[in-house]
Amino acid sequence: xxxxxxxxAVRRFVFIEGNSRRDAARVFGLSRxxxxxxxxxxxxxGYVRTKPPERPKLGPLIPVIDAILESDKTAxxxxxxxxxxxxxxLRDEHGFAGGYTVVKNYVRLSRSRSxxxxxxxxxxxxxxxxxxxxxxAVIGGVKMKLHVFCFDxxxxxxCFIKAYAAETTEAFLDGHVSAFAFFGGVPLSxxxxxxxxxxxxxxxxxxxxxxxxxxxxxxxxxxxxxFGRPGKGNDKGKVEGLVKFMRLNYLTPIPHAPSIEALxxxxxxxxxxxxxxxxxxxxxxxxxxxxxxxxxxxxxxxAPFEACHKVAARVSSxxxxxxxxxxxxxxxxxxxxxxxxxxxxxxxxxxxxxxEIARHVRSYSHGDFxxxxxxxxxxxxxxxxxxxQAAPLQGWSLPETLCHLRRLMEARMGKRGKxxxxxxxxxxxxxxxxxxxxxxxxxxxxxxxxxxxxxQLAIARVENKPARLDLAAYPWLPSLSVKTTSPADYLTLVSxxxx
Numbered sequence: 453x454x455x456x457x458x459x460x461a462v463r464r465f466v467f468i469e470g471n472s473r474r475d476a477a478r479v480f481g482l483s484r485x486x487x488x489x490x491x492x493x494x495x496x497x498g499y500v501r502t503k504p505p506e507r508p509k510l511g512p513l514i515p516v517i518d519a520i521l522e523s524d525k526t527a528x529x530x531x532x533x534x535x536x537x538x539x540x541x542l543r544d545e546h547g548f549a550g551g552y553t554v555v556k557n558y559v560r561l562s563r564s565r566s567x568x569x570x571x572x573x574x575x576x577x578x579x580x581x582x583x584x585x586x587x588x589a590v591i592g593g594v595k596m597k598l599h600v601f602c603f604d605x606x607x608x609x610x611c612f613i614k615a616y617a618a619e620t621t622e623a624f625l626d627g628h629v630s631a632f633a634f635f636g637g638v639p640l641s642x643x644x645x646x647x648x649x650x651x652x653x654x655x656x657x658x659x660x661x662x663x664x665x666x667x668x669x670x671x672x673x674x675x676x677x678x679f680g681r682p683g684k685g686n687d688k689g690k691v692e693g694l695v696k697f698m699r700l701n702y703l704t705p706i707p708h709a710p711s712i713e714a715l716x717x718x719x720x721x722x723x724x725x726x727x728x729x730x731x732x733x734x735x736x737x738x739x740x741x742x743x744x745x746x747x748x749x750x751x752x753x754x755a756p757f758e759a760c761h762k763v764a765a766r767v768s769s770x771x772x773x774x775x776x777x778x779x780x781x782x783x784x785x786x787x788x789x790x791x792x793x794x795x796x797x798x799x800x801x802x803x804x805x806x807x808e809i810a811r812h813v814r815s816y817s818h819g820d821f822x823x824x825x826x827x828x829x830x831x832x833x834x835x836x837x838x839x840x841q842a843a844p845l846q847g848w849s850l851p852e853t854l855c856h857l858r859r860l861m862e863a864r865m866g867k868r869g870k871x872x873x874x875x876x877x878x879x880x881x882x883x884x885x886x887x888x889x890x891x892x893x894x895x896x897x898x899x900x901x902x903x904x905x906x907x908q909l910a911i912a913r914v915e916n917k918p919a920r921l922d923l924a925a926y927p928w929l930p931s932l933s934v935k936t937t938s939p940a941d942y943l944t945l946v947s948x949x950x951x
Contacts, residue, residue, distance in 0.1 A: 454486075454496060462490045509550035510558065513542055517555070521562055535559040573689075575606035578748025580639040581688045582628070584619050584647070585695035589715060590708040598712070601627030602698060605639070606690040608741035609731040613698050613719050615712055616797060617816045620776075621665050624649040625759035626797050628669060634723070637749025641676035643688045654682065665761060672757045674750065761795040765802075771827060773802055773810075778820040781844060782810040784831040823847070829878045836870040850877075851889040853896070860901045875903040883910050 458480070465476050466487075473487045480487075489497075507514070517538060524532040533541075535556040542548035542555065585600045599619035603612040612631040616623035624647075632638050644650055650666040660679055662670070670677055680688050702722050709715035727739035734741065765773050767789050772779040775793045780800050782791070792803045795814070800822075802810040812822045823844035832839055839845070857876065861869030879888045891909035895901060912919035 454490075456495050459490050459493070459495060462487060463494065466491060507550075507554065507558075509548065510554050513546055513548055514558070516542065516546060517558060518562070521559070521566075575690070577607040577744040578640040579607070579643070580605050580631075580641070581643045581691035583645060583688065583691045583695055584624075585699060587615070587699055587703045588706055589615070589703070590706060591712055591715065592710055595706075598715075599623065600695075600698065600703075601631075602691055602694050603627065603631040604691040604694040605635075605742065605745045608745045609690075609738050610635070610723075610727060610742045610745065611694050611698070612723055613694075613702070614716050615719065617712060619649070620795075621649055621663070621761040622759060622795050622797050625665060625669055625757070625761075628673070629757055629759045632673065632752060634720070635746065635749065637746060637751060638673045638675050639745070640748055640750070641678055643678045643680060643691075645680050645688065646682050650677070651679065669757070672753060672755075758794070759796065760801075763793050763795070765791050765793050767791055771831075772821070775800055777818045778815045778822060780810065780812045781821075781823045781827045783827045826878075826881050829874060829881065833871060833874045833878065836867070836874055839870055839874060851885070853889045853893045857892045857896060857901070857906070860896065864901055872903040876906050879907060879910055883914065887913050 462476050462480055462482070465471050465479065466473060471479075473484060473491065476482070476487045477484050482490075520533055520538055520541070536552065538559060539548075539552045539555040548555075581604045583602050585602055587598050587600055588595065589598050590596075591598075596617070598615040598617065601614045601616065601623065605611070612634045614627055614630055616627070646654060646660070648663075650663060651660045652663045653661040655661060662677070666677075698719075702719060707715060707718070709718070727742060728737055730736075731738055763775065765775065767773055767782055767786050768779075769787060771782050771784045771787050773782055773791055773793060775795055780793075780802065782802055782804075786804055786809055789804055791809070794801045794803070798814050800812045800814050801808060810824065810827065812824065815822050821843070825842075825845045825848040828842060828844045832842060832845075854876070858869075858873040861873050863869070865872065876888065876892065879891075883891075887910050888906070891906045891913060894909045895905045898905070908919045
């Protein structure tokens with residue numbers, strides 16, 4: 453191939469100096485065809501293929517390669533053919549006698565032709581994208597996987613992230629409520645993937661049947677919901693990028709925190725600090741561009757939204773309600789009743805006939821039993837023999853004063869002492885445990901070992917009045933016999949005093 457300088461010299465010799473092409477071929481030592489091509493082109497045009505290359509060995513096997521590449525589109529990413537593996541199959545299964553390079557070049561060109569091309573997207577202010585990501589953290593000394601709610605505003609690149617123990621409906625709802633509170637408003641629309649937390653079913657015409665919880669969220673905050681194509685993460689590329697960004701910048705190295713709440717407090721600080729940074733090629737900071745987003749936001753509703761997962765359940769014979777693989781206790785009088793369970797991120801609240809009957813700290817274990825010992829005291833009062841083996845009381849750490857009171861009661865009253873002790877424990881249903889323990893200590897000091905005495909002393913502490921104790925109600929107390937003093941006994945005492 454001739455240099456551009458040669459082209460320029462030949463073209464000047466012919467077009468500027470007026471010489472013929474025959475003379476140019478003679479002077480420059482070129483063929484007439486070469487001179488003609490230099491007159492047609494101002495620079496070397498390069499090699500132009502006039503027909504597809506012939507592949508005498510590979511050609512008959514091209515349909516086989518195309519079939520392999522087509523089947524790879526539905527295979528797992530980590531189990532798709534490499535060019536080397538395709539070459540080996542052609543050699544072993546079809547007797548291919550050619551080289552590896554020709555197979556590799558064809559595979560590379562074929563895959564490049566099938567790669568998807570994207571359209572640049574515009575991001576007007578006031579719209580958001582949402583997704584969940586995963587990370588590993590050490591919480592309270594325990595290494596665990598967390599699910600991080602990511603809320604991104606594509607126009608300004610402002611973000612909100614919050615970690616949860618599980619990717620559940622209540623976490624999905626709570627993430628929205630927290631993000632709206634963080635930005636102080638509700639975006640015009642939010643783009644999602646087809647998560648089961650929001651989409652119950654994709655219908656044949658592409659419409660989505662939304663979940664009940666998601667419908668309630670949309671109805672309360674009145675934002676427009678949009679969904680990307682199934683399996684196409686690039687439809688919401690901004691929040692996909694945020695998931696990767698937060699994992700690499702906010703959660704690397706593996707974070708250590710005493711609790712998830714403490715970790716989220718640090719993540720909020722990072723989100724606020726990010727608003728002072730620049731993103732992409734923008735001259736304005738993220739916070740300065742966020743002003744345009746907030747100007748389009750709707751105001752937050754006056755009424756709060758209850759970010760919880762609701763499910764109907766039935767109380768078992770052991771006064772337990774199953775929720776998400778765990779059992780939570782309710783008062784025994786609600787046995788076999790239909791109840792409504794509201795699962796929050798941190799709590800599980802149980803209702804019966806519209807009234808709250810139990811509230812527990814949320815457990816994310818599997819097969820866990822979460823008891824409130826007070827739920828079983830009314831039944832234990834009727835069955836005091838089960839006191840020592842009652843599972844709900846096994847983890848109840850009672851003050852030593854109450855344990856000592858039990859020993860005194862059982863020593864003085866036998867079996868009835870165990871029932872009276874359960875009655876004392878039931879005082880914790882109405883009074884704080886510290887007040888009941890203090891009343892028990894006062895009863896021990898006064899020697900009035902019984903439920904009625906402890907109850908009166910507890911009431912007296914609450915009302916800040918002296919207790920009125922009627923000892924006639926305590927037949928187990930040692931009785932005192934007061935006799936009339938005889939004159940002889942009196943004279944004996946006087947004589948001893950004189951001596």
